Amino acid sequence: MEGAEMDGGHEQHGGHAGHDKHAGHDPEAFRRKFWLSLALTVPIVVTSHMVMDWFGYRLDFPGMALVGPVLGTVVFAYGGWPFLQGAAREIADRTPGMMLLIAMAITVAYVASLATALGAFDLDFWWELAALVTIMLLGHWQEMKAIGQAQGALSALAALLPDDAERLDPDGQPQRVPVTELRVDDLVLVRPGGRVPADGRIVDGRAELDESMITGESRPVSRSDGDRVVAGTVATDGALRVRIEAVGDDTALAGIQRLVAQAQQSSGRAQVLADRFAAWLFYIATATAVVTLVVWTVLGNLGGAVVRTVTVLVIACPHALGLAIPLVIALSTAVAAKGGILVKDRLALERMRTVDTVLFDKTGTLTRGEHVVTDVAAIAGGDEADVLALAAAVEADSEHPLARAIVTAAGQRGGQPRHATGFQSLTGRGVRADIDGTAYAVGGPGLLREIDATVPDDLAGRREEWSRRGAAVLYLLRLADGRADVLGALALADEVRPEARQAIADLREQGIRKLVMITGDARPVAEAVAADLGFRPGEDEVLAEVLPADKDDAVADLQRRGLRVAMVGDGVNDAPALARANVGIAIGAGTDVAIESAGVVLASSDPRGVTGVIRLSRAAYRKMIQNLAWAAGYNVVALPLAAGVLAWAGVTLSPAVGAVLMSASTIVVALNAQLLRRVQLRPPG
Secondary structure (H helix, E strand, O other), rough: OOHHHHOOOOOOOOOHHHHHOOOOOOOOHHHHHHHHHHHHHHHHOOOOHHHHHHHOOOOOOOOOHHHHHHHHHHHHHHOOOHHHHHHHHHHOOOOOOOHHHHHHHHHHHHHHHHHHHHHOOOOOOOHHHHHHHHHHHHHHHHHHHHHHHHHHHHHHHHOOOOEEEEEOOOOOOEEEEEHHHHOOOEEEEOOOOEEOOOOEEEEOOOOEOOOOOOOOOOEEEEEEEOEEOOOOOEEEOOOOEEEEEEOOOOOHHHHHHHHHHHHHHHHHHHHHHHHHHHHHHHHHHHHHHHHHHHHHHHHOOHHHHHHHHHHHHHOOOHHHEEEEEEEHOOOOHHHHHHEEEEEEEEEHHHHHHHHOOOEEEEEHHHEEEEEEEEEEEEOOOHHHHHHHHHHHHHHHOOOOHHHHHHHHHHHOOOOOOOOEEEEEEEEOEEEEEOOEEEEEEEEHHHHHHHHOOOHHHHHHHHHHHHHHOOOEEEEEEEEEEEEEEEEEEEEEEEEEOHHHHHHHHHHHHOOEEEEEOOOOOOOOHHHHHHHHHHOOOOOOOEEEOOOOHHHHHHHHHHOOOOOOEEEOOOOOOHHHHHHOOOOEEEEEOOOOOOOOOEEEEEEEOOOOOHHHHHHHHHHHHHHHHHHHHHHHHHHHHHHHHOOOOOOHHHHOOOOOHHHHHHHHHHHHHHHHHHHHHHHHOOOOO
């Protein structure tokens, strides 16, 4: 089951015909066929002489002899028609399988019974025929129903979109229009409790958004001016004005639908094995049936030969085998989508269970990809809160990311806000502004050199410590009386995601052999982040100062060392490495993710989803193997019994018993697959 797929890169497989032979089958139609066939089967069974002998009762009324032939013909023609159609398609496609075996069984039983009614044989299979068709209809109905429920993830996603939206006209007045009329650059109003109609960016307003249907995260997320929002998410407590950036098939929700549909239609190694087994089973069953017919006929038991031949064909129906893999695929991708894991390539999910090395891109994956204020220091006798408040006031009118981080930090810490005037940008060096008649500046080493300012000794030590950790250091200066005095310093760094530490711990619990972090940052910075995350020196690796173009080579080097690598990146410059890895996992908040290069996409930015992929991969594979073992093992044991190899010991299988056992096998496989719904993609708590 491994072999080639473990080599670097992804193998691409088109959708396999396999179980798609049932495409277009309507569960409701099978439900109707089942109930009508069951209603016709009951009188056939009740009037069967064999059944009357079993239960010791007698029925005799005019025309009773016609009950079997008349109602049995209706059951064969009406209930058996889907199987006859499927057999014709398999013959035309030269892909013998389940439908052909079912059709062979019911056709043989019908012809033998009809010949008996006409006086050619003494073989009455009407009740066995009716029971076989009815039970197969039941199994097929339940199969289609189960797969339909799993694929209902698609319609559930589609239902997340509102039917209409409030588009703002040039005067700012809302007009209710169908969502299909929205265009890029339209401005829409999303009221509290309303759904975002299309992907866009907030231009005014703040709200807690319920993004659980996209990311799998149950807690609302705060969104405000400048943040991107995704179609289908819900503004729980505030109104938003959103500038539309994507509509229709270009939205993240539409992309998720495509991923789920593609994954449910794709085939993995286990599916290919199941399809091959079904083909082999056709030839084995046909050969066994021919040998059974010839041997028992030669032994002088023509009636027994026909009975056992029919039973062989009934037992060989690979209904459970046909359900074993497709249902697991459908359920696993549906469970994944519900948890914010979007499976693009079924083989990627299948391979994930064998991964022993997880390679993380640092920026945007293990870290937030944006700077935050991590430390503030004031000169002796100074106040750190005052340093932060003054720096935020000076930076208030700047659009620089570091300035935004300082302003945000001051707001979060709740200090007394200060107000500045006369803002001036000092390109490449910093900014300055006046506060209460005094000039202040905020900048880096370049600003200090320009104005010949000196960092006090009590700040120099903190600066060295911050620089070793890779933080950017900015200084607050007071400009007065021709002097520039440093009042304090601020450290800003790319913040490690709090959930990243838990992700690393979870991966260790899952038995991942090696963790690797790759980054373009300097080695001291990279090693500081790795230590913060819990990387183990000597076991894990830190690949620092790696150019984006060289990430692909880094993955290839790990693979040459015999490691099976899952690469986790944000997709911005990681596409070659994601494609090279045994499994590529793109991470990115449900918006513009690297769906072309990755086999799996995490809709949220939470790296703990990687552990969920591993759990689901292992659970799905276990279910596939269990189902294949049950379905295949059942046929291996039952076929010889159906052929009559133990008839000398009084052990025989009638066609009806074979039909019941076959249906029971289907139910076992379906129930086993349904247990996938219990898989916890994230550890409790």
